[in-house]
């Protein structure tokens with residue numbers, strides 16, 4: 334099999350680490366990014382290329398991509414993995430918290446894609462993998478702003494997939510359920526500074542329930558990484574790749590509800606057309 338060049342953001346730990354390890358172990362060339370540019374111990378020992386990239390800093394995005402293309406002359410698989418969660422009711426999130434998480438989870442991946450595409454389009458093949466979340470498909474109370482960042486990343490990816498198909502480029506949106514990483518730990522997830530007591534029974538309860546799952550999530554990041562490799566290797570890669578049985582169940586529940594609404598309100602939906610169009 335031809336060696337692929339991977340560019341993966343956020344390989345310091347979690348899913349990004351597992352994916353960098355899996356791609357490297359099978360012989361692909363991996364360029365990973367961490368905030369500091371320091372490589373995690375095991376990856377450093379393997380001689381992986383690690384570049385500094387702070388998702389909140391546009392200059393560091395430019396620099397990381399320039400360095401990546403300088404290393405191997407191409408990127409075959411671009412993985413936007415780095416990201417974090419924000420917990421709390423939608424009303425409690427302040428403007429800065431909202432802007433910060435959209436900057437890291439949405440604007441930075443978009444900037445990376447836009448800066449990589451002029452080179453990737455010229456290659457005639459390649460794959461963009463955007464790590465979104467089941468939350469972007471089936472948002473729950475207590476993580477609405479986070480879900481918004483991931484839903485926006487998914488929607489843009491669906492359009493992008495159609496725009497890039499003529500260039501031989503695939504786009505896959507990865508939607509994990511709960512993965513046993515640091516994601517829910519104090520090292521990663523943020524809680525909105527404000528809380529509003531009136532939401533105790535909705536977002537408050539949902540956040541407590543979510544945080545109580547830390548360390549007991551069903552999803553294995555290494556198996557999730559293998560699933561991503563399978564999608565990238567496929568002749569017809571998926572546009573959406575759900576990871577985990579919880580993701581499957583939440584997606585089905587959301588799709589059923591969507592389907593019910595579409596069918597029950599179909600006549601009202603059609604009634605919005607000018608009469609001569611019906």
Ligand SMILES: NC(=O)c1ccc[n+]([C@@H]2O[C@H](COP(=O)([O-])OP(=O)(O)OC[C@H]3O[C@@H](n4cnc5c(N)ncnc54)[C@H](OP(=O)(O)O)[C@@H]3O)[C@@H](O)[C@H]2O)c1
Pocket residue numbers: 342343344345346347348349367368369386387388389413414415416417418437464465466467508509510511512513514515516517520521522550
């Ligand atoms: N775990 C889950 O249950 C789950 C579910 C759905 C989706 N996801 C998504 O999966 C992706 C990976 O998350 P994970 O589970 O592996 O979580 P994780 O263990 O917390 O790892 C997150 C990674 O993102 C990096 N990162 C966060 N903010 C950054 C910033 N401002 N600049 C640069 N790097 C930054 C972290 O780097 P540092 O070490 O420097 O902080 C770390 O490498 C995320 O996009 C997350 O939203 C996770």
